[in-house]
Amino acid sequence: MGMDRNSVIGLLLIGALFVGFIFYQNSISENQKEKYFEENVNRGDSLSKRADVLFIEGKQAFEKSLVDSLKKDSLILAASEILPKARSKFEEAITSYSRALKAKKDEKQPTEMITMLTKKQIEIDSLLKIITPVADSMPVKTDTISSGKEVTVSNDSVAKPALIAPMFTENKKVVSDTFILENSKVKATILSKGAKLESVELTEFKKHPKHEDTRLILFEGDSNVFDLRYFIDRKDVSTKNKVFETKGVIEKADGSKEITLLLYADTLKKKYIEFRYSLPSDGYMMDFEISFNGMKAMMTQGAPVVLNWKMTLPSLEKGYINEDSYCTAYFKANEDVDYLSETSSEDSEEINYKVDWIAFKHQFFSTVIIAKNQFESATISSVKLDDPKENFLKTITASMTLPEPGDGKTSIPFNIYFGPNKYNILSDQGEGLDLEQMIPLGWSFFLMEWINRFAVIPVFNFLEVYIGNYGIIILILTILLKVVLFPLTYKSYLSTAKMKVVKPQLDKALEKIPKEKMQERQQATMAFYKKVGVNPLGGCLPMVVQFPILISMFRFFPASFELRQQPFLWADDLSAYDSVASLPFEIPMYGAHISLFTLLMTISTIIYTRMNMQMNTGPQMPGMKVMMYLFPIMFLFFLNNYSSGLSYYYLVANLITFAQMWAIRRFLVDDNKILDKLEANKKKPVTKSKFQLKLEEMQKRNAKK
Structure with missing residues (x-):
């Protein structure tokens, strides 16, 4: 077969397109860099403005405490609560500006903002050195944590456990009870401490034999953080180290297994947060529900209720480089399935509208949390670890905003998928979910x-x-x-x-x-x-x-x-x-x-x-x-x-x-x-097309002119 010029051009065109496609898959385009830069600068600006409001409020409270002896204690306590929040917001803003600089290293605005915010953090640290010792020495009175009795708690004394609800006690060293929900495909471990989904193993599959432990565990232990955060009396509260009460695992008539865990906000056990996990006898989908009972009056109105899930994805396959290039976070929002960059060292997305689901995706397996009534908003980030020796690929964090609790009991239902990224299985999980779009089949080109x-x-x-x-x-x-x-x-x-x-x-x-x-x-x-x-x-x-x-x-x-x-x-x-x-x-x-x-x-x-x-x-x-x-x-x-x-x-x-x-x-x-x-x-006579005839006619007319 001879290679004429047009055939060669065709081959070169295919080769150029193919090479271009590969480079596209392994790098961020200039447009993506611009978008990444703008998103992080905008997020940094928003966070710094919120931090400035808190900073001014906390600083003013401290300054007023110096001249108002009657309100000194309450002002000092207010400053001790507000200023750390301001510092934390400044830190988040600095992180966003730092990410922006990775896309555009020579931009002045992010650099200037980082310098300015760092100075404000130093000022906050100086104020807290004065405020914190004074605030710690003050007794704190509250009537919201007991059963109608006022309890006084100071730093060097501990109130009787019988008078304090579990929601307001925290013990990082407590030994947690462990419970197992297992069917023919999934083995989930749940802890009473934090009602945490501790680990999930897919029992049908194994890791590649190169791994010492070949059990296919999607996440476990400290590489997985799962907690609910909310505000009571303007204080940020987390379920992470709280001990939930439970009656253990219940097996139902249909073969499903269920566990309900309760965190009480009063000693009469009328106000509580409930986590319920239910696993059917077969399948990859777990039912999950968070309920709030009588909590509306206690929780700070307008403050967000956020479910946080931070997962460090372990290596499960043979080829670390190839596997890492397919690990990322996927999500469905506004009827579209999108994902964070698979190849960038860092990427994030702040979604300020309804979100259907968020997935922590490995190359061949995924953990997907699906909100049946949608999340209010979400912030998702991915950080590449790039250390094959540690056998971990990326850390993915999802902060999902839930609807505010109403009067009485408010239940928020979810599904959690733990399973393979196989087209037929994903497409069968629910009509309209579009989970199968996590498989890169070329969805952007029909x-x-x-x-x-x-x-x-x-x-x-x-x-x-x-x-x-x-x-x-x-x-x-x-x-x-x-x-x-x-x-x-x-x-x-x-x-x-x-x-x-x-x-x-x-x-x-x-x-x-x-x-x-x-x-x-x-x-x-x-x-x-x-x-x-x-x-x-x-x-x-x-x-x-x-x-x-x-x-x-x-x-x-x-x-x-x-x-x-x-x-x-x-x-x-x-x-x-x-x-x-x-x-x-x-x-x-x-x-x-x-x-x-x-x-x-x-x-x-x-x-x-x-x-x-x-x-x-x-x-x-x-x-x-x-x-x-x-x-x-x-x-x-x-x-x-x-x-x-x-x-x-x-x-x-x-x-x-x-x-x-x-x-x-x-x-x-x-x-x-x-x-x-x-x-x-x-x-044979050469036939001319209509276009050629019209073109020749136009040329003749022009020649006559």
């Missing part, structure tokens, strides 16, 4: 989405019923795709063959036109092709049409749950890289291992390129030969840490292409017959 949803996934699902080896399934899928695309391949080859056989005639015709008259030579070339019936774009367009399929496979294989831990030949996991040798050093952008499938794919692509170059008898564009060999080498670096299933697919596709080219040349295309047909076309 053609890639359709190819994966309606072609690739159904074929995979059908074949896996009858075939247990996914290497064979990929082989069959590739054959089917190449058969479907064969008409395009044949058309591309035929177009190239036509241009090849008429090239001597074209060269002879162009000898009469000087080389410096490029426009005239191009017009003569197009006229010649039209006369003999050759479409110069015939070899280019079929290649461009195949590009969406190329990218669809690039998206599908690394995210395909079906390939997870599936061995084939020397690869122990088709969803991760295959390694046949480890290097004693690390090569930048390549790694410290050799992926044989990627190496074979690269070699096959180079051989294919060399064959085409040798068969091309025409002149080549300057530097074209180097460029054509450069693309396979670039793919060698890009794909060495990617899914071995992807490299295997590209390798098989190349080998099938070799076979198709041989079959076309051997049985379908005869250069002599093509030349005879083109010679016959010369004798």
Whole structure:
């Protein structure tokens, strides 16, 4: 097969698009940087304004305490409560400005704001050194924490536990009771301390064998923070270290298991916060409910009630780099599914409207909290740890604002999904949830989405019923795709063959036109092709049409749950890289291992390129030969840490292409017959399109003028 100029341009276009797509997937564009910068500056401005209000209020309270002896104690206490909040808000603002500087290092405004806010923090610290010792020495009276009796608590005395409700006592060292909710798929551990969802294990699955403990635990222990925050008497209260009461796990008639935990706000046990967890006998979805009973009058009106969930995602798979590039936070808000950057070291999103769900997404598994009546708003952040030795990937934090409690009992229902990122399973969790959009199938481009949803996934699902080896399934899928695309391949080859056989005639015709008259030579070339019936774009367009399929496979294989831990030949996991040798050093952008499938794919692509170059008898564009060999080498670096299933697919596709080219040349295309047909076309009158006729008519009119 000869490589005419248009075919080469087509290949270069595909290569350029493919490389551009890879870079797009692994970097933040300038527009994204601008958006990231503006979002963090705006958030910093908002936080600093709120902090300034608190700072002024706290400072004024302290200054008034110096001159008003009657209200001195209350003013000192007010200042001791307000100023730490102001300092905390200043710290949040500084964090936002620091994030903005990561997008634009040379911007002055964030730097100036950080300097100014740091000075205010120093001033607050100086004030607190004076205020805190005085405030700590004061007795605090309250009648909201007991059963109608006034209790006085000071720093060096402890009130009798019988008179203080659990909501207002805190003991970080208390030993928590542990409870297990378990079904055929999920094992959840819940603590009485904080009513915390301590850990979740998916019992059907295992981590990659490279991990010492192969139990697949989505989160556990200190890497997981789960608490409710609210305000009472303007004080920020957290359930984190509060001890809830419970009667333990109850098994119901339908096989589901449930536990209810209560945190009482009075010793009469009429006012409380309730956490209820319920796990069905089968499935990945847990019911979760937070209820407030009689709490409205106690809680500060207008202050937010926030459910915080901070999770450090552990590594579960073989390839740390590839796995990390698919871990992030997803969320659905305003009918759209969106996500934080998978490749940035830090990213955050402040959502000031209703939110349906938030997901803590691993490469192949997710924890998704779904608000049945939507969250009021949410703030989500992701921080990349970038330390493979620690076996943790990213820390994702979600602060979700809940509706304010009403009179009587207010219940806020949720679902929590713990399970695999498998298309069919996610889409079955609930109509309209769109959880399946967490799988990167190319949702931003409808053609890639359709190819994966309606072609690739159904074929995979059908074949896996009858075939247990996914290497064979990929082989069959590739054959089917190449058969479907064969008409395009044949058309591309035929177009190239036509241009090849008429090239001597074209060269002879162009000898009469000087080389410096490029426009005239191009017009003569197009006229010649039209006369003999050759479409110069015939070899280019079929290649461009195949590009969406190329990218669809690039998206599908690394995210395909079906390939997870599936061995084939020397690869122990088709969803991760295959390694046949480890290097004693690390090569930048390549790694410290050799992926044989990627190496074979690269070699096959180079051989294919060399064959085409040798068969091309025409002149080549300057530097074209180097460029054509450069693309396979670039793919060698890009794909060495990617899914071995992807490299295997590209390798098989190349080998099938070799076979198709041989079959076309051997049985379908005869250069002599093509030349005879083109010679016959010369004798036919050249038909002109309506556009050409109108164009010629306009030219004649202009000539008369």
